Amino acid sequence: MDLRIDHVTVAGRDLDRLADAFGDVGLPVEYGGRHSNGVTHMAIVGFRDGSYVELISTIAPEAESPWWNGPIREDGGPCAWAVEVDDIEAVSADLRGRGVPVDGPSTHERTRADDTLVEWDLTFLGEGDAGSTLPFLISDRTPRDCRVRPTGDLASSPIVGVDTVVLGVPDLDAAARRFETAFDAGRPTLGSSDRLAATTASFPDAPVVLAAPDDGGWLADRLAAFGPRPVAYLLGVDGDDASRRPEVDTDAAGSLAGRAVEWLSVHHPVGRPYLGLVDARTRRA
Template sequence: MIHALDHVVILVEQLASAIAAYTAAGFVVAPGGEHADGATHNALISFPDGTYLELIAFRRPAPEHRWWRHVAAGPGLIDFALLPTNTTIAVATAADRGLMMNGPVPGGRIRPDGISLAWETAWPPSPDLPFLCGDVTDRAYRVPDADFWGHSNGAKGIAEVVVAVTDLVASVGRYAALLGVTPQAFPAEARIRLGESEIVLRGPDSGDPHVLDRLTRRGEGICAITLKGLQFPDLSPQLGAAIMAAPIA
């Protein structure tokens, strides 16, 4: 079962300068560590709803890396992950519905305090879909705890992830195969509730400038997020990523 949004991946040029920028924007940024392949390192911004933002930077050229292609387009939102109860079962269940995921693939990193983390990922066949990230070691070791939730900008969690797609009907079908739930379709978008967050699929006909920018610069994939409780309408100009306040219900 896939039961929640796990995290959003934000590519940055230099990790230290990105940490400074996000701190200046009112976030508490936790140290992450170096990934097992040595190509990337990260820092994390966690929220009370269990989700987090991953600031990731390349330490060396890595053309073999899934996210290396995004370097040419510059910093910004590049991917997001869902949290499965069991990665192997989630992959098998998706395959039964006709969607073939690549995985489970082992991964990990070493925290600055020396603790080794291990997880399993599974990767989708098309870039409109998220990847899966399931823990082998305790998730509490991977995700910063309440000591890092006191963001002065008021952010409490990820309300929405907006995904730019080229064919809304086709993407709805792929999400249904991945999750076992058919997204709620509207004329210009489709929505899937997952835990405390929503995934919003939008095509070029939606007129959303973030969608059009993503499709032009990177192709399909995550293009914007909204944060619960954020006290600033739009942090995009400051951070170079489409991070906005969720509408107040």
């Protein structure tokens, strides 16, 4: 199965603060509207390949969200990811046949600020919050450009879109087996990351890097607080014009899974960089 990242999610207590944090570094944000659950609303940072970052919070402060309640209430930041599929019924059935816990498909919707109704189908995989380790599946019912389009000047930006999801996991081998079972991910390449204080596992044909903490540190603390889930997202870039890139944190450059990473100066709400830029023309390790 070709894993095409549809979107990744960043959760926090205040949607306006999330939007400001992205806008302040040069990533334009567009309000996306309220979800049909009546509790959450979202904003979008849309890229030219069709992928996007979803910023999500509750409409009313202190409200309990049916999805990602912990990351929203505790300013957890990166919390979930989704992959786009053409035939969600068929893919859901295939994954169920592989022994993956499957919930769905089910239909969901939100209403944009211009009163446009957006509808899609979702299938949740595995246990726990949607998209916390295995991605959830999404397929549009209404035209895709109703749900997402490039925001601001990102239609012509060097940023292509969301390239890779970095997942914090407590057990590297167990997590790798889940991806092999579900998506035929194959044998991962092991590495290490000083910035994450973790051992990593990356796959040649899957847009994901697994990271297990070596011994204590912030990643171990995050796993204790929120469980396995995304800790960072890498955005692919295919141009060399630095003047048209978002603001980077000059103290946070490094590498991950064999690829050079420039980390953006988006620290809210977690207090550390969690959005990186990588060369979209390089293959994953």
